[in-house]
Amino acid sequence: MLDSIRNSAQSWLIKVAFAIIILAFVLGFGYSALQNQGSGENIMAYVNERPIFLSEFQARARMFYPNMEANTLLQDGVLQELFQLMVHQELMLEQAEAMGITASDNEVREYITQIPYFQGVDGYYDADLYDYHLASTGINPTFFESTVREQLILEKFQNYISLSVAVDEQHAREDFNYLAEQVTADLLVVNPEDFLNATQVLESDIETYYEEHAEDFEVAERVRLSYLLFTPESLAPLAEVSDEEIQAYYDARKENEYMQMEQVNAKHLLFKVASDADEETAQAAEAQAWEAHTRLEQGEEFVAMSEEIQANATNAEYQDLGWFTAEFMDPDFVAASFSLEPGTYSEPVRTQFGWHLILVEEHKEPQPTPLADLEEQIRQTIAERKAAALHDDLLDTAIVQVYAGDDLETIAQDLGMELRESDLFTKEQNLSDAAITEDNLDDIFALEQGEVTDWTVSVDSGSLLATVVESRPRELLPLDEVRGQVENLIHDNQAMLLAMARVEEVLDMVAESPALPPELEAQLVETPPMYRMPEYNQGSFIPQELTDAAFDAEPGEWLPQHYTVFGSFVLARVSDRILPSDEDWETARAEFMENAVDMERNSLLEAYVKALALNSEVNTVNSAERFWMKPVAESLQ
Missing domain, CATH: 3.10.50.40 (Chitinase A; domain 3)
Structure with a gap:
């Protein structure tokens, strides 16, 4: 429970302290995303007179949302929120400057010496390692140290603003009691599967269900492709890799990447x-x-x-x-x-x-992994790198041959490539070994049988050229093919209705008297203790709405409705309300008080920065949505 409180208390402070995240980003991914700062074309907005750079915005978006779809980034306001958080950072830095908050060269130096990237095996700062890491990722030391300085200033500013925060212990104990109180319940589980033996399905039932639910037994349009795949992995067999290249690649990495602990x-x-x-x-x-x-x-x-x-x-x-x-x-x-x-x-x-x-x-x-154990892996890596360089030439040659009227089999033979054939697949299933992009899928499914693509079809990590070998329109599967499925669905529906009838019967019974007949009392299962807050019940199978209702009821009281858990119907009777003891409070007091202070600091700092924002002027260089939000979202794909 305290872990969740701790995370919640720190969340906003972490969001606004971006500088350290940028440190991790440039060390992990290189400086290229940030190296153009300073040009007017790279400025996306001004906060008062402080610029926000597009390259830094892109770097942060890539760091936070590496796998999120462009439409989601835009429609859910994710990028807009990120932009607002960057505005808040600039406001804090500006206010810190006005208040005379600084970070000295000695503080910057001390911070850098504590970063693990720059420490040797003895755990102490290594200047040569510092120079090596910055040089290998193309980071300008002046920029890096400036970023560290901003991080330190932000931390000082946050600490100064929230310096006076205090929490009354009595109120903290009340909050603790509320959060740490637990409830247990006795559950009566009504499983529809227990009623399957009481169901009966006639042939007429099967035919009627099939006719009334025909759309459930339709298969979407499908195609089977013959195709040439142009990806580093598929083209790797065309690249020759010498033993000398493997040795050189291994030698360059054996003291770090391939070193065994x-x-x-x-x-x-x-x-x-x-x-x-x-x-x-x-x-x-x-x-x-x-x-x-x-x-x-x-x-x-x-x-x-x-x-x-x-x-x-x-x-x-x-x-x-x-x-x-x-x-x-x-x-x-x-x-x-x-x-x-x-x-x-x-x-x-x-x-x-x-x-x-x-x-x-x-x-x-400590010793390097033997070359013999890595040889094939290294050979494949080098071959894929070489193959990536072959991609454009091979693809251009293949397209020229398509325009000349050659079929894919001839092109595959001429280029020494493998001609692949897929199984039948729908748009939703996609190609199994290389997912085709959504726009290109529509084009593929529009091809006539035997027609060859004379354009580049985009797939994961590369391209392909394809022809449709077989095409099947959307079709209804014959009843004989789905008879067993239909029969099972009818059995399940009947069992569900019988189980629901039992639930209503029990609810009527407990409405008159909370006591159950002995045979039903014997079936009750007690829940583990449940907290009010869902984040404290992680891993629990109990629906949160059941938990909420249990906290609104008294011990011995049945909840007035049923709940669904893993396909079964569940009725619940509150069995106990458990308040935390004095010993519980003493054990948690120090940490809870500390986190309560963090939460108060969090609220105060958030309110302070929002007040700054109300009195600031934010000007985007161009229309946000048209000129940088959408391109940034698309650049992350």
Whole structure:
């Protein structure tokens, strides 16, 4: 629950602090999207007299919405919201400047030295690594440091504006009680499948249903294509890759991309200790671990001893961990296992899971993945890069041959390409190995059988030329072909009606008396505790509308309607209302108070920036929708 509160408290602050996101973007994707800042043609708007650059807007849109459709970006106002957030950032920077808030060179330097990209294996700042990362992504150091400076100024501004925020503990406790209160309910599940044996379907029922629902048994227009695919992957077999090229590609990456992390191959015996265990339980587990360690010191074999202890102690677990790196393991476990020599075991090691004895069998220092393991992968990568360069020439040659009257089979033979043939597919299904764009799909389905495309058909990662081998119009499937499906649908509908009748019967029954007959009481299933807020019930199968209704009812009271869960009808009786205890509050108090302050800071800062916006002047260079919103949305596709 506290995680959700924490995320909610910080959401708006995160949205307006864009600079650090741009740091991640330019480091991950390069500087090209931002390198044209400064030209008048690149300015999309002014906030008072501060410019907002189109290239920066595009970079942020690409970072936030890499897979969103252009129409969605426009119709849902996503890009407009992003633009407003950038306006808010400029307003904050302008106000910070007026208030004299700055970031010194020393602060910028300190911030940069803490960025992991620029730290060596020892965890300390490495100036050479800094120069390398900036140079390799084409980032101008002056621009980068200016972006860091803006981030620091924004953080200072936000902290200054919200400095006076305080939260009264009594009100915080009331909010906590409201958010942390839980409710449970007894559910009576009425599953339509339980009524299937009571249904009966006649031949006349099947024929009537088929006639009345004919559109449900129609198949959309379908085509089968013969086609030449021009993508890096499909053209890769045409590109020759030498052993020298593979070696050079490998050598350039073996010290970073292909470097394997340090690893150990180990076994361990764990004496589990629950996170909420008392001190006596933890000490007892530690004593077990030391006792086992003494047995090892006396010469017992690790595996045999561990298996025996596991069989006799309920809190003991023996496991062969195999090879692992330090990345996802407990730090204390890593420190112990990576310091052991092969063939040796540790003293008892405490982690969040309990007490461990560790036996290390093998140890591998960091080393590059052998070329033999990567050779085919590298060959394919280089071949696809070369093939990408062949794309335009091969496609142009093929189109010329189409105009000359050659069929696709002849063109495939001349170019050394594979002529592919699809299964029958609808527009919705699309081509299985290369999705055709929506506009081109309409053109493909408009082709006459045997007609060859004399234009470029756009697909994922490339193009194709195609001819329609077979075309089938929209058609109604024969009854004999769908008879079983129709019969099952009728059985399901009848079972649904019988189940609904049972639901109404039970609702009438509990309206008179909340007590159910014993045979129905025995069928009740209690829900896990439910919170008011849906984000706190993640993973729950209970519909939120049922939860909301349960919080409006008293224990023992039946909810007046049914709910649908996984195709079954559910009736619910509230069984308990659970308020958080004083102990719950004491456990959560510090973090809850901190997050309550964050939420107040969030609200204050949002109101402050909106007030700034009311007194500011924002001028777009051209009509927003016509000149930059739509092109930006389309550029992300």
